[in-house]
Amino acid sequence: MINKVVSGAAEAIRDIADGSTVMLGGFGLCGIPENCISALVSKGVKDLTCISNNAGVDDFGIGLMLHRHQVKKMIASYVGENAEFERQLLSGELEVELIPQGTLATRCLAAGYGMPAIFTPAGVGTEVAEGKEVRNFNGKDYLMEYAFDADFAIVKAWKGDTAGNLIYRSTSRNFNPVMAMAGRITIAEVEELVPAGALDPDQVHTPGVYVHRIFQGSGYEKRIEQRTVRPKN
Amino acid sequence: MINKVVSGAAEAIRDIADGSTVMLGGFGLCGIPENCISALVSKGVKDLTCISNNAGVDDFGIGLMLHRHQVKKMIASYVGENAEFERQLLSGELEVELIPQGTLATRCLAAGYGMPAIFTPAGVGTEVAEGKEVRNFNGKDYLMEYAFDADFAIVKAWKGDTAGNLIYRSTSRNFNPVMAMAGRITIAEVEELVPAGALDPDQVHTPGVYVHRIFQGSGYEKRIEQRTVRPKN
Amino acid sequence: MLDKNGIAKRIAKEIRNGYYVNLGIGIPTLVANYIPDHIEVVLQSENGLLGMGPFPFEGEEDADLINAGKQTITTLPGSSIFDSAMSFGMIRSQKIDLTILGAMEVSENGDIANWKIPGKMVKGMGGAMDLVASAKNIIVAMQHVNKAGESKLLPACTLPLTGVRCIKKIVTEMAVLDVLPEGGFKLIERAPGVSVELIHQSTLGKLYADENVPEMQLD
């Protein structure tokens, strides 16, 4: 099987250059590629267009890149938890395109599945529809939305094998599988890297063909945004 | 969790009536809903439109229904292995619509994902394109193909739970997950029915929300179409 | 006049056995607390979970298991996990029976505004636009009037829209209302002690009320 293993985050992101378009998996701080984000911060690459459901918080996730002014444009569905983000947005330093969450996911799917555009009713009649083609099917209006075209997709999985096959854990799956399919170059960081053959082919969520580089990450913080619990009785 | 269990194939297909449109999972004879096909033959329901990648063989799979003249129209990508099929087709008893295999799969996906139409390059410039809208994206032509609208989808899984969650085994997965999402009513027969909670949520291929009725089948023949082997050393 | 829990309690009565339900953030989340035990429902969280369970016991939080509000949660026997494309796929294909969400404004033709206030920091629509555009059955949980006492049930929304002609039922601190297909709010129930007159005064959009409007039964 083709070996996709690279030494670590620095090597994995080696050719992400100023001005690249980069997808980052995760929902909130759940399932985000922590190691690659750190490496992007260290590398200091700038003027990135980031496609991700959220923009992290002030001191974690994509927030770390915002803090260093590495992001030129953010494409997301919800960016609420980040004061520095708000400051940059209001001062005009940061460009933001907000799109419906399902549209975000489906534009990734479209890229991964070789569909140049998809139809969704989300946003019909709202400012999201401005400038977009509206088409009626069976009495209902839909917007035509285009597949994303991202230079890189960076995803986080639970387990991966040397052939690039990925398995996600619980709701840290979220956008990771669809973004993994959507990058021209897809980079996967995993909590545990295993030899090809150690994963059950039936349980693979992302087939290795979609993954170009894989490495075992380290030091995962997995920060919890809203720690909600109930008393033990 | 909502319980989707029915007593067996007869109950599961109780309301499939003459003239219904029915999707059937499987590729060749692999992963076909054997129990429901038998029940449809016993019930004698007629004038069905069947959507399935193949049409079975003379004495197995959808071939059993063809033999009883239960199928009015077959929508498939490849119908090669069936003499009775050929006879009915040439005599005009059976209507056949052949569509590219990827188009078949993606029209199912479109139904399951609430996308009224999708774009595919398959069939551009061929007779498959006749009467269809051609649209150019980024210099390449695509056909617009519509989501299927099937009254019923019948799928076969390896394991299922009482909540309707399904796990497929090996390449018997094929069209089953996309058809499971595409039926107005989806019926699943499984080799092993387990209680809700017995399946790992991360390993579920078809979430129970897509499945309306489930039962444990019996007597699976799982016939092999092309038995190819190599000598043991 | 109902409090937030009262609104949630009233909405819970709309939930039928066997429903798959998506609950938005805020009052809708509270609805889960009032679903009777004999009603079997499955909660969807649009970040990729069917079968959302209660909050975890203290010390058992799992950073990989959160809901769309980023809260730590649990699964239930029969839960399933999937990616965001499938999650919104099942929303668009109307496999989710009921969506409950909040609103800042609803218009008499069923338009809803709940994601953006011009001049204020815009956080984004998240999944709300997908949900309102796709759901076959939406209940809005909202305040009838703002803090200044001005109606939020309007002839037309003044805020940027989240979706058009999609809302069919509204539950507020004062009333249960349907949005009529031909336009206008139809008063269905009054909150305990709230008069039809007060509801009329609090509703800027067209309001239709029969002579006798029953009081809500909350138990």
Next chain:
Amino acid sequence: MLDKNGIAKRIAKEIRNGYYVNLGIGIPTLVANYIPDHIEVVLQSENGLLGMGPFPFEGEEDADLINAGKQTITTLPGSSIFDSAMSFGMIRSQKIDLTILGAMEVSENGDIANWKIPGKMVKGMGGAMDLVASAKNIIVAMQHVNKAGESKLLPACTLPLTGVRCIKKIVTEMAVLDVLPEGGFKLIERAPGVSVELIHQSTLGKLYADENVPEMQLD
């Protein structure tokens, strides 16, 4: 003149290390036998498998594990299984580096016909239309002439098309040919002992040949 195995052997030389490859039924299937050990390739079977292994040992056949030709097969370490929508998704998004398939006719502008003969029972296109319309790199394995000696490399296909302007390379019992972007077949290599004259006679479409056309190296 090559036999089927010779054609397969020659095509195998086109396969580069790290390729994901889809092999059609017939001669293309034979190509797998000639991929050198030092070349790492992953075979895709469009019914939902990456990493197709050899036929199973006798007695170890698994009815649930077949390839697109419905033959019993095996998986390899690192294989993955997926549904038909994802399978054609990865084909359409050009994650498969090379598709090898048979043809009845190819035209000088790269059109291919391989699924239907008018008047004969039509079995269907299976996945062929998807593959030819999507693949970035297609090699056709075919006979240069039919049993009557008539060319199958034509100015225009006479049979119903499978795809248009998609074929770039052809390997026959006589030759390796490229289809030029501006139209026409370019003779790249001759089969051992086959003259350029014979290839000219056997090619009805426009054929371009340099003065010296090398013989294939098959080892």
